[in-house]
Amino acid sequence: xxxxxxxxxxxxxALVESDREAWLMWxxxxxxxxTGYLPCWGLSFCLYPVKNSxxxxxxxxxxxxQLPSKGFVVREYPWGVLNSADPWGMLFSMIEKDLENLGIxxxxxxxxxxxxxxxxxxxxxxxxxxxxxxxxxxxxxxxxGNEKTDTALKKLFTIxxxxxxxxxxxxxxxxxTGLQVFYEKARPGLSEAQLSGMVEAAIQxxxxxxxxxxSRAWAMVQSGINTIDSGRFSRxxxxxxxxxxxxxxxxxxxxxxxxSDLTRVTATSELSPEKxxxxxxxxxxxxxxxxxxxxxxxxxxxxxxxxxxxxARGYGKYFTHATGHHTGFRYHDHGPGIxxxxxxxxxxxxxxxxxxxxxxxxKKMGCRIEDNVLVTEKGHETLSDFPKGLTMNR
Amino acid sequence: xxxxxxxxxxxxxALVESDREAWLMWxxxxxxxxTGYLPCWGLSFCLYPVKNSxxxxxxxxxxxxQLPSKGFVVREYPWGVLNSADPWGMLFSMIEKDLENLGIxxxxxxxxxxxxxxxxxxxxxxxxxxxxxxxxxxxxxxxxGNEKTDTALKKLFTIxxxxxxxxxxxxxxxxxTGLQVFYEKARPGLSEAQLSGMVEAAIQxxxxxxxxxxSRAWAMVQSGINTIDSGRFSRxxxxxxxxxxxxxxxxxxxxxxxxSDLTRVTATSELSPEKxxxxxxxxxxxxxxxxxxxxxxxxxxxxxxxxxxxxARGYGKYFTHATGHHTGFRYHDHGPGIxxxxxxxxxxxxxxxxxxxxxxxxKKMGCRIEDNVLVTEKGHETLSDFPKGLTMNR
Numbered sequence: 001x002x003x004x005x006x007x008x009x010x011x012x013x014a015l016v017e018s019d020r021e022a023w024l025m026w027x028x029x030x031x032x033x034x035t036g037y038l039p040c041w042g043l044s045f046c047l048y049p050v051k052n053s054x055x056x057x058x059x060x061x062x063x064x065x066q067l068p069s070k071g072f073v074v075r076e077y078p079w080g081v082l083n084s085a086d087p088w089g090m091l092f093s094m095i096e097k098d099l100e101n102l103g104i105x106x107x108x109x110x111x112x113x114x115x116x117x118x119x120x121x122x123x124x125x126x127x128x129x130x131x132x133x134x135x136x137x138x139x140x141x142x143x144x145g146n147e148k149t150d151t152a153l154k155k156l157f158t159i160x161x162x163x164x165x166x167x168x169x170x171x172x173x174x175x176x177t178g179l180q181v182f183y184e185k186a187r188p189g190l191s192e193a194q195l196s197g198m199v200e201a202a203i204q205x206x207x208x209x210x211x212x213x214x215s216r217a218w219a220m221v222q223s224g225i226n227t228i229d230s231g232r233f234s235r236x237x238x239x240x241x242x243x244x245x246x247x248x249x250x251x252x253x254x255x256x257x258x259x260s261d262l263t264r265v266t267a268t269s270e271l272s273p274e275k276x277x278x279x280x281x282x283x284x285x286x287x288x289x290x291x292x293x294x295x296x297x298x299x300x301x302x303x304x305x306x307x308x309x310x311x312a313r314g315y316g317k318y319f320t321h322a323t324g325h326h327t328g329f330r331y332h333d334h335g336p337g338i339x340x341x342x343x344x345x346x347x348x349x350x351x352x353x354x355x356x357x358x359x360x361x362x363k364k365m366g367c368r369i370e371d372n373v374l375v376t377e378k379g380h381e382t383l384s385d386f387p388k389g390l391t392m393n394r
Numbered sequence: 395x396x397x398x399x400x401x402x403x404x405x406x407x408a409l410v411e412s413d414r415e416a417w418l419m420w421x422x423x424x425x426x427x428x429t430g431y432l433p434c435w436g437l438s439f440c441l442y443p444v445k446n447s448x449x450x451x452x453x454x455x456x457x458x459x460q461l462p463s464k465g466f467v468v469r470e471y472p473w474g475v476l477n478s479a480d481p482w483g484m485l486f487s488m489i490e491k492d493l494e495n496l497g498i499x500x501x502x503x504x505x506x507x508x509x510x511x512x513x514x515x516x517x518x519x520x521x522x523x524x525x526x527x528x529x530x531x532x533x534x535x536x537x538x539g540n541e542k543t544d545t546a547l548k549k550l551f552t553i554x555x556x557x558x559x560x561x562x563x564x565x566x567x568x569x570x571t572g573l574q575v576f577y578e579k580a581r582p583g584l585s586e587a588q589l590s591g592m593v594e595a596a597i598q599x600x601x602x603x604x605x606x607x608x609s610r611a612w613a614m615v616q617s618g619i620n621t622i623d624s625g626r627f628s629r630x631x632x633x634x635x636x637x638x639x640x641x642x643x644x645x646x647x648x649x650x651x652x653x654s655d656l657t658r659v660t661a662t663s664e665l666s667p668e669k670x671x672x673x674x675x676x677x678x679x680x681x682x683x684x685x686x687x688x689x690x691x692x693x694x695x696x697x698x699x700x701x702x703x704x705x706a707r708g709y710g711k712y713f714t715h716a717t718g719h720h721t722g723f724r725y726h727d728h729g730p731g732i733x734x735x736x737x738x739x740x741x742x743x744x745x746x747x748x749x750x751x752x753x754x755x756x757k758k759m760g761c762r763i764e765d766n767v768l769v770t771e772k773g774h775e776t777l778s779d780f781p782k783g784l785t786m787n788r
Contacts, residue, residue, distance in 0.1 A: 040627050061626040080626070082714055083734060114526050120519035123628060124612040124646045126725045127521055129511045191602055193609070197595030204594070207587035208632010215587070218518040232455040232474070233434050234517060238602010252518045320476055331520045340477060 007034070007161045012050045014156050018149040021108040022049040024095065024142055026130065028119045028257070029329040030112065031056075033157055033164075035068050038214060038257030042121030042128030043079055047095060047109075049102055057091055060084075066213060088134040106141050112153055113144035119259065119330040122214055157334035158326050159349040165374060165383070167258035168328045168351055172372055172384040174215055175253035175260040178203040182219075183392045186247040188268045189240060192221040195247070196236040203253055212255055220250040223268070227366035231320045231359035243269045246279075246365050252331045261327045261353050262384055263370035266391060275365045278315070278358050279390050282367045285309045285356040286388075289323055293354070293373050293380035299342030306356040307340065315358045324353040327372055350375040351383065401428070401555045406444045408550050412543040415502040416443040418489065418536055420524065422651070423513045423723040424506065425450075427551055427558075429462050432608060432651030436515030436522030437473055441489060441503075443496055451485055454478075460607060482528040500535050506547055507538035513653065513724040516608055551728035552720050553743040559768060559777070561652035562722045562745055566766055566778040568609055569647035569654040572597040576613075577786045580641040582662045583634065586615040589641070590630045597647055606649055614644040617662070621760035625714045625753035637663045640673075640759050646725045655721045655747050656778055657764035660785060669759045672709070672752050673784050676761045679703045679750040680782075683717055687748070687767050687774035693736030700750040701734065709752045718747040721766055744769040745777065 005013070011034060015023055025031060026045045032038055034048050035056060045057040056072050058064075059079035067074055075098075077091040078084040099109065121128055143149075160168065178199040185198055196219040203217035220234035224245040229235070234250040241247060245268045253260040265279060289306035303323040310319045326335035328351045336344040338352060346352075352375070357368030372383045399407070405428060409417055419425060420439045426432055428442050429450060439451040450466050452458075453473035461468055469492075471485040472478040493503065515522055537543075554562065572593040579592055590613040597611035614628035618639040623629070628644040635641060639662045647654040659673060683700035697717040704713045720729035722745045730738040732746060740746075746769070751762030765778045 040629055063623065063627055063629060080715075082716065116521075116526050117523045118521045120514075120521070124614070124725055125514035125519060125610070125648070126646075127510075127512045127514075129726070132508050132510050191599070193601035194595075194599050197598035200598070201588075201591030201595045204591035204630075205585070205588050207630065208585055208634075213631070216519070220518070229457065233457055235434055235457060236598075236601065237607070240602075252520075254519070321474075322476065331518055332523070 007164070010156055010159065011048060014152045015050050015110060018110055018145060018152045020110040020143065020145070020149070021104045022047055022099070022102070023110045023153065024138065025111065027112070027114070028121050029157065029333070032257035033329050035072060036257075037066065037068050038122060040122045041080075042123065043130060045091065045095070047098060049104060052102055055098055057094060059087070088131045092134065092137060107143050109142040110149055110153060111138060111142050111144050112150065113139055117330065117332060119254065122216075154334045157329050159347060160328055160351050160374070161349070164258065164328065165351070167256060168260065168372065169383050170211060171253055171255040171258045171260040172262070172386075174203055174206045174212060174255045175217065175251055175262055175384070176386040177206055178217055178219060178251060178253065179249070179262065179264055179386045182249050182264065183266050186241065186266050186268055188243045191238050191240050192223050192226070192236045193238050195241075196221045199249065199251065214257070215253070215255050217254075218252040221247065222366070223247045225364050228359050228361050228364065230366040230368060231357050241268050244271060246271060246275060246367060248366060248368065254331075259327055259329070259331045259333070260372055260384060261331050261370065262372065262386070263355055263368045264386070264388060265367045265369065271390070274363050276390070278360060278363060278365050278367050281310060281313045281315060282356055282358050282369050283388070286354055286369045286371070289354045289356060290371070290373065290380065290382070293346065293352070293375060295346055295348055295375060295377065297346050299336060299338045299344045299346070300340065302338050302354070303340050303342060306354070310356060310358060315360065318358045318360045319356060320359065321357065324355050327351055327353050346375045348375050348377050401558070404550055404553065405442060408546045409444050409504060412504055412539060412546045413502075414504040414537065414539070414543070415498045416441055416493070416496070417504045417547065418532065419505065421506070421508070421512045422515050423551065423727070426651035427723050429466060430651075431460065431462050432516060434516050435474075436517065437524060439485065439489070441492060443498060446496055449492055451488060453481070482525045486528065486531060501537050503536040504543055504547060505532060505536050505538050506544065507533055511724065511726060513648065516610075548728045551723050553741060554722055554745050554768070555743070558652065558722065559745070561650060562654065562766065563777050564605060565647055565649035565652045565654040566656070566780075568597055568600045568606060568649045569611065569645055569656055569778070570780040571600055572611055572613060572645060572647065573643070573656065573658055573780045576643050576658065577660050580635065580660050580662055582637050585632050585634050586617050586620070586630045587632050589635075590615045593643065593645065608651070609647070609649050611648070612646040615641065616760070617641045619758050622753045622755050622758065624760040624762060625751050635662050638665060640665060640669060640761060642760060642762065648725075653721055653723070653725045653727070654766055654778060655725050655764065656766065656780070657749055657762045658780070658782060659761045659763065665784070668757050670784070672754060672757060672759050672761050675704060675707045675709055676750055676752050676763050677782070680748055680763045680765070683748045683750060684765070684767065684774065684776070687740065687746070687769060689740055689742055689769060689771065691740050693730060693732045693738045693740070694734065696732050696748070697734050697736060700748070704750060704752060709754065712752045712754045713750060714753065715751065718749050721745055721747050740769045742769050742771050
């Protein structure tokens with residue numbers, strides 16, 4: 001049912017349930033979710049009314065060739081124009097005037113008062129230069145609301161629509177070009193940083209190819225003894241890879257605003273049996289968790305499937321993190337984690353990661369295998385179909 | 395005078411001037427400035443008292459091998475630990491207890507209430523998952539203060555210290571390895587995205603070499619007709635480069651938490667005389683602006699030197715942006731821009747970009763040349779010494 005609702009209908013329903021008539025948004029993942037548009041400067045605002053067309057306010061310097069082609073009113077505000085007197089004041093007046101024309105009062109305008117994780121815009125790694133006082137004015141003028149409103153709006157991110165799923169599938173396909181390079185190049189003598197750079201370049205090269213106007217990856221490569229840290233943090237270093245070592249890649253890929261989050265483990269050459277065993281246990285635990293993914297199951301069920309198995313195999317205390325999380329509009333998307341005792345019930349349209357891991361200092365091996373999985377009406381579909389063996393042939 | 399003050403002394407002085415006894419900070423560039431430490435997760439908080447040692451609160455999952463080796467107290471809070479009950483509540487209690495032990499009351503604790511631009515942490519492109527309610531509690535408990543406090547604290551970022559300047563010099567040196575690749579590989583048949591990927595990989599490869607534990611770049615490449623957009627936005631596309639075209643790179647590089655911001659322009663093969671003229675005018679305008687950089691000059695003086703010349707050569711209306719900005723702790727650092735009529739007076743220790751440009755649709759050519767310049771006691775020193783000709787030989 002939820003999947004058959006259009007994105008426009010689901011936003012409208014969430015706003016009505018929250019007793020609001022419009023939503024003012026600006027964070028990258030919100031704009032992507034509501035409009036399909038990935039901002040360049042990260043300074044695009046969208047006023048999304050329940051009735052009438054959404055209005056997209058873009059800074060004067062924004063590129064215009066990727067803007068949504070129809071269904072949106074686009075207005076420009078004078079940010080970035082040399083000596084423009086007061087771009088934020090101008091933008092605020094534009095929003096006020098539009099609300100007046102739409103007959104919507106300020107207390108009927110929702111906004112998410114959320115300063116935590118955001119996905120990046122396309123321009124460098126710096127967060128957008130949204131004026132602090134402007135945001136404070138927004139929060140005090142409009143109606144950030146309570147926990148109930150927050151929950152209703154954030155819930156929207158967790159159910160993906162057909163075209164969004166296609167975009168996440170594309171992100172996973174593009175990520176695969178990076179994984180191909182990872183398996184081919186992970187050899188003794190290369191540094192983690194060199195391997196990471198090659199993977200990221202391969203993914204960036206996809207830009208301009210069919211349907212891909214933006215493609216960027218963060219490839220975090222950990223090798224040998226560094227893999228035992230990979231359950232605590234992901235970080236590429238200059239370490240040179242040696243013979244007989246595991247190499248883990250944590251790969252965040254953004255294509256056109258949609259995200260893939262994958263982990264693979266390979267070896268620089270034949271691993272010892274005790275290291276291979278860890279790989280096998282993680283691989284089997286992931287299969288067991290995947291089998292559980294279907295509507296009606298809870299996140300706790302999924303986590304338990306992986307965790308029980310890893311515990312039974314004697315590695316329980318080395319599986320130190322959650323089994324997964326939502327992904328798609330962000331690398332780590334809105335929504336509850338796939339954690340022990342998790343109560344969220346899976347629904348069709350959810351896209352989650354399944355990523356059990358074992359990090360065993362005594363065996364000098366950390367291992368995690370991660371895929372992105374769509375919950376379907378009847379079960380699930382893995383959106384990341386890249387092989388996940390220890391080598392490409394397996 | 396300002397340069398001879400240590401970083402510790404200057405923070406103390408700014409706090410005393412602001413009638414505060416400590417500063418609670420968490421944004422990446424603040425932590426780097428005050429402690430020299432570049433956070434991995436972006437969840438490290440620092441309580442910096444005027445007297446006594448600063449306290450660094452790191453999440454349990456943070457790597458520990460790059461933490462400041464002395465002069466700091468390091469405490470761990472249980473963020474990221476599976477099923478940890480309330481990491482933010484724990485962190486808040488730790489801060490409260492430390493303040494009590496130091497005898498500092500909450501209204502004497504400064505914090506910067508600034509949601510605008512931040513430099514990224516090292517973990518992917520996603521902003522840190524700092525709990526919104528935790529930040530709100532910080533802002534309501536402590537003393538974000540007024541415009542005067544804000545100004546005093548932000549001013550700290552604009553005067554760099556000797557070791558910080560060395561780090562910015564290193565970032566520029568590392569960026570040079572990417573520019574080398576840019577000049578060598580910008581040839582017909584390659585896409586902007588391929589070239590960008592190669593430059594970024596070259597810079598990432600420096601990781602692990604002398605003094606470089608972290609190195610990442612954002613290389614935004616615009617070629618041919620796309621260069622005329624480069625005064626409005628920086629964006630790599632899949633466009634294939636052709637003969638006789640300009641190629642512009644806007645290159646943001648972060649090394650160990652310190653930033654370089656450079657722009658160079660080259661050609662895929664010999665440019666037409668009218669395109670070469672644009673390059674020459676920009677090159678000469680940059681020289682004129684650089685000559686003005688010395689203590690006592692205003693940002694307006696610097697801007698005028700470049701702008702007057704470009705106007706005199708008939709390209710005034712195509713120079714649509716500021717002449718520069720502060721850089722170092724961020725790609726675009728705190729501090730006023732180098733803009734027409736700018737009143738900020740240059741002081742020793744400031745590091746600014748000088749980046750005039752001309753974007754001329756009729757001649758299908760955009761051009762900008764950008765360096766990072768330190769204001770010294772007697773004049774200035776260019777920290778980015780990579781050649782800036784149209785080819786590497788010039």
